Amino acid sequence: MTTAESNEILAKQYQEEIERALKRYSRALDYAEHPPEVPVGQSPKEVIWTRNKAKLYHYVPTVEKRHNIPILMIYALINKPYILDLRPGSSLVEYLLGQGFEIYLLDWGTPGPEDRNLKIDDYVLDYMPRAVKHTLLHSGAKEVSLLGYCIGAVLTVTFAALHSELPLKNLILMAAPLDFSEQGLLRTWLDPQNFDVDQLASAYGLIPAEMVDFGSKMLKPVNNFVLTYSSFFDKLWDDRAVESWLSMQKWVNDGVPFSSEAFKQWIKDFYLGNKLTTGQLYLRGQRVNLSKIKSNLLNIIAEKDHIALPSQSKPIMNLVSSPDKEQLILPGGHVGLVVGRNATKGLWPALSAWMSKRSDS
Amino acid sequence: MTSEKPSGVPSPADFFGWLNQMLLLPTTAAAAVVPPTTSPHADPLAMWKNFVGKNEEIWVNFLQQIVATPEFAQAFGRTANTSASYRLMVKQAAKAYLEAADMPSREDLTRLAEQVVSLDAKVDDIGDALGDNLVGITQSLSRVTSLLEIVLHQVELVERKTLTSEELAPLVERLAALEAKILGTSEINSLASRVEVLEAKTPAQIDLRPIEERLAALEAKLPDREVFGKVSTNLAALEGLLTTLGQRLSGAALTLEEAPKSALSRTAPRAKKAKPTTELNTEELG
Numbered sequence: 001m002t003t004a005e006s007n008e009i010l011a012k013q014y015q016e017e018i019e020r021a022l023k024r025y026s027r028a029l030d031y032a033e034h035p036p037e038v039p040v041g042q043s044p045k046e047v048i049w050t051r052n053k054a055k056l057y058h059y060v061p062t063v064e065k066r067h068n069i070p071i072l073m074i075y076a077l078i079n080k081p082y083i084l085d086l087r088p089g090s091s092l093v094e095y096l097l098g099q100g101f102e103i104y105l106l107d108w109g110t111p112g113p114e115d116r117n118l119k120i121d122d123y124v125l126d127y128m129p130r131a132v133k134h135t136l137l138h139s140g141a142k143e144v145s146l147l148g149y150c151i152g153a154v155l156t157v158t159f160a161a162l163h164s165e166l167p168l169k170n171l172i173l174m175a176a177p178l179d180f181s182e183q184g185l186l187r188t189w190l191d192p193q194n195f196d197v198d199q200l201a202s203a204y205g206l207i208p209a210e211m212v213d214f215g216s217k218m219l220k221p222v223n224n225f226v227l228t229y230s231s232f233f234d235k236l237w238d239d240r241a242v243e244s245w246l247s248m249q250k251w252v253n254d255g256v257p258f259s260s261e262a263f264k265q266w267i268k269d270f271y272l273g274n275k276l277t278t279g280q281l282y283l284r285g286q287r288v289n290l291s292k293i294k295s296n297l298l299n300i301i302a303e304k305d306h307i308a309l310p311s312q313s314k315p316i317m318n319l320v321s322s323p324d325k326e327q328l329i330l331p332g333g334h335v336g337l338v339v340g341r342n343a344t345k346g347l348w349p350a351l352s353a354w355m356s357k358r359s360d361s
Numbered sequence: 362m363t364s365e366k367p368s369g370v371p372s373p374a375d376f377f378g379w380l381n382q383m384l385l386l387p388t389t390a391a392a393a394v395v396p397p398t399t400s401p402h403a404d405p406l407a408m409w410k411n412f413v414g415k416n417e418e419i420w421v422n423f424l425q426q427i428v429a430t431p432e433f434a435q436a437f438g439r440t441a442n443t444s445a446s447y448r449l450m451v452k453q454a455a456k457a458y459l460e461a462a463d464m465p466s467r468e469d470l471t472r473l474a475e476q477v478v479s480l481d482a483k484v485d486d487i488g489d490a491l492g493d494n495l496v497g498i499t500q501s502l503s504r505v506t507s508l509l510e511i512v513l514h515q516v517e518l519v520e521r522k523t524l525t526s527e528e529l530a531p532l533v534e535r536l537a538a539l540e541a542k543i544l545g546t547s548e549i550n551s552l553a554s555r556v557e558v559l560e561a562k563t564p565a566q567i568d569l570r571p572i573e574e575r576l577a578a579l580e581a582k583l584p585d586r587e588v589f590g591k592v593s594t595n596l597a598a599l600e601g602l603l604t605t606l607g608q609r610l611s612g613a614a615l616t617l618e619e620a621p622k623s624a625l626s627r628t629a630p631r632a633k634k635a636k637p638t639t640e641l642n643t644e645e646l647g
Contacts, residue, residue, distance in 0.1 A: 051485045052478050113467065114474030126482070130489065137492070185429060194438025196445070203445035203452065205471070211441075218428060218437075222421045 024236035038246045041082030043093050045105070049134040053109025056131050058102075058138060059093055066100025067359035069169050070139040072132060073105040074159075076151035077123070077262060078212050079255050081107050084149070086339050087247050092348060099352045101359065102139055106131045110256045116205040118259040120155070120266070121283040128159045132166055145170035145359060149338065150308060151266070154178060157316065158276065160295060161288045168295045170358050171322075172351065175301070175334050177308035179315040180274040185219055190271055197267045201260035209255030219306050248339070277315055290319040297325040298354050300347065302337040326354065
């Protein structure tokens, strides 16, 4: 390469960088002045049942149904469930609908101060059985598959153990924090010597979403408080990347408060007491015995999950009685498991393939 | 702890070690941010991004070490507890103020909302119970509908009258089977053969000659009307004579009772002579 050619390339690169930089500044100022509204959760859906703030959605099929057994998604008690249907092209719901599955979603809604006494018992013994019943009635199916994500997976496992009489064909657990025998960061922070959960619950009634969000973000402070924004500035010139980033940030900062009674149970019985996997958890006097679970089980773990550590998810494989059980460890983190490039290539096709073989009655 | 301590990173308690690291950061970062000759970076944001990127590992490890320390956990807990205490205090003060001002507190409104939620749950329970009943009723109605459809189909078949050959075929088969069953029974066969024998015995074939001969003989023996009239007259005359004779004999008997026994012996033979005439007439009429 001659010196003239080299200079020409350098000049071109320099020009591109300047153009991108200008676009970045322009966009940054725009967003600062008019924070954009990013549409999320756009797959058409209908509400088929409600109880208090909870809603059971049925997603409108986009193709002819290919599988008889519907999927009921159980979301966590924190954040909103539209992460499963973030935006077109980046939606697990949309993908599964395209594969011919019938999809239902149980959205717990946003609790108000009047829901401060809601317990995990209520979610598992009052809400979930009805949601399953209405899913079966609406779909006309004789069996159902349950897909739980994060705390939703914990609720799903607990529910399945207490309702062995229900026709639960498949259980899919995604990023499920189940076994707290290992001392993680949160376990250290929540040590009763330092942290008084009863006082917090009593003072707030509902644990503010920001407080829960802050705790989660502090698990990876640099990533959540610095690198996220640096990557955003880097992508400011790219419209699609910006849209993706904004929709994700909207979800991250769109948390819901935690009912104080459920929060106390979550901290005391799960994080500190590790009662679920040791068979010591009781809901309204009923012992949660995981060995009663006989449904087909798919346990999906994100390799770099810092919220539901892989070591917290794995033990379930040895605790259930399911003859058909499989564990899938995929690249990515807690959220990257369900949205993003890793999800489209990893989770989505793998989940669809596993379900396809087990969704015909 | 979730991350291992990388080599060259000071321990969490080593304050001066961390301070030294932080003081050195700009120096190390500056070296990384200097634009390479082949890729100019005119954008200050890109330079900042590059700065962060190059030092990411150091920053991440630094903070991860910090948040994993017991001191951080203690500080985290104390912050939360203090925040909770402060909130409780404000809450209680606000409640006292609202009560004093005779106004509903947040607690009052929450209780009201709880009752609404409770009502909502009850409505849902009732809806569920009704739904269960409706399912049962629907299933029953479905069964009745199915039965009605079957009946309706049969009625339609009858109404149509003209049955297709396909619809007739099973009926024809059933009739043929019945017919075969009737004709095949031994009792019917026996009765049929007896009837046939009876039918074969026509009057022409029965032998009536002996009867006819006997009737002719009887007819021949019967007297004609004139002879019969004479006989009848003779019999009447004879009857008159016999009556007279009877009277005379009665008279004679009375005399004889008074007369000697020798006179009686002479009249007795005359009475015996009338008997053969009577016997003859009887035989001729028989």
